[in-house]
Amino acid sequence: MPELPEVEVIRRDLVPHIQGRRIVEVSITERRLTRRRGTPAEVAAALLGCRITALRRRGKFLFLDLGQESLVVHLGMTGQLRWAEGRGGVKADRHTHAVLSFEGGGRLLYRDTRKFGEMFLLPTATATESLRIGIEPLHSAFTPRALQQACRGRRSIKTLLLDQTRIAGIGNIYADEALFRAGIRPTRRADSLRPEEIRRLHDAIRRVLRAGIRHRGSSISDYRDACGRPGRFAAQHRVYHRHGMPCRVCGATIRRILLGQRGTHYCPACQH
DNA sequence: AGTACGCCCTGGCCGC
DNA sequence: TGCGGCCAGGGCGTAC
Numbered sequence: 001m002p003e004l005p006e007v008e009v010i011r012r013d014l015v016p017h018i019q020g021r022r023i024v025e026v027s028i029t030e031r032r033l034t035r036r037r038g039t040p041a042e043v044a045a046a047l048l049g050c051r052i053t054a055l056r057r058r059g060k061f062l063f064l065d066l067g068q069e070s071l072v073v074h075l076g077m078t079g080q081l082r083w084a085e086g087r088g089g090v091k092a093d094r095h096t097h098a099v100l101s102f103e104g105g106g107r108l109l110y111r112d113t114r115k116f117g118e119m120f121l122l123p124t125a126t127a128t129e130s131l132r133i134g135i136e137p138l139h140s141a142f143t144p145r146a147l148q149q150a151c152r153g154r155r156s157i158k159t160l161l162l163d164q165t166r167i168a169g170i171g172n173i174y175a176d177e178a179l180f181r182a183g184i185r186p187t188r189r190a191d192s193l194r195p196e197e198i199r200r201l202h203d204a205i206r207r208v209l210r211a212g213i214r215h216r217g218s219s220i221s222d223y224r225d226a227c228g229r230p231g232r233f234a235a236q237h238r239v240y241h242r243h244g245m246p247c248r249v250c251g252a253t254i255r256r257i258l259l260g261q262r263g264t265h266y267c268p269a270c271q272h
Numbered sequence: 273a274g275t276a277c278g279c280c281c282t283g284g285c286c287g288c
Numbered sequence: 289t290g291c292g293g294c295c296a297g298g299g300c301g302t303a304c
Binding site: 001036060074075076077078114116117118162164171172221261262263 | 296297298299300
């Protein structure tokens with residue numbers, strides 16, 4: 001599933017191909033894709049003839065700035081953005097729900113089997129505020145103190161890390177991996193973490209997200225970069241999808257529980 | 273206000 | 289080999 005590192009890898013992949021280029025043809029074939037705002041026809045008409053001035057990321061959202069408006073893309077669970085050079089190469093299949101063609105050749109394909117992803121237009125100036133996204137964990141403003149302030153409430157720390165209005169971009173994989181690296185059990189109440197644990201978690205979040213980007217993302221099932229290649233970070237996972245297997249640090253058996261309806265993985269010996 | 277939970281969707285897997 | 293049923297999970301709407 002595309003989380004902050006995966007979206008950032010895709011953003012970086014796409015910049016050299018589409019930044020500064022003009023959209024000359026648009027096809028949006030899935031009504032669900034634009035459900036948050038507008039119809040496929042309206043979004044397609046608005047995109048036609050626009051030049052992409054910048055590609056930005058905020059949490060798991062990708063913004064294609066077009067001047068006054070931005071095309072906001074969220075990949076949901078199984079969304080993929082794929083760059084196709086020229087006319088040939090990558091083919092649209094029954095899960096390809098949008099195709100943007102660019103002046104001078106090249107196409108951007110949006111593909112999403114489970115259709116949890118979204119694509120819609122927002123005014124550029126207020127786009128990020130209107131989405132109510134929490135603090136950006138790789139930004140300098142994300143300090144241990146900022147994490148401590150985000151940790152108010154009685155919920156489990158795992159559930160809190162998944163709350164996009166508190167901290168942006170962390171999903172199920174990086175939440176479990178960060179908590180392992182911090183030595184904290186996912187079931188712990190967020191407001192029970194001691195200052196030392198907050199510091200460790202803050203450090204672990206930043207390290208694991210940066211490592212995810214460096215290894216070009218986690219490909220458990222569907223994730224691919226903009227060139228169609230899987231990421232390599234899953235091989236570095238300590239706990240995610242490793243239940244029943246020995247902990248790489250202590251050898252104890254990794255457990256899997258349900259927390260807030262999400263599969264949650266941890267080492268019973270390393271995490272307290 | 274903060275928290276909990278059902279729902280959307282489809283490929284893959286399990287058991288018979 | 290075939291098929292019904294269940295599961296994963298991000299984020300939103302609704303309920304408490």
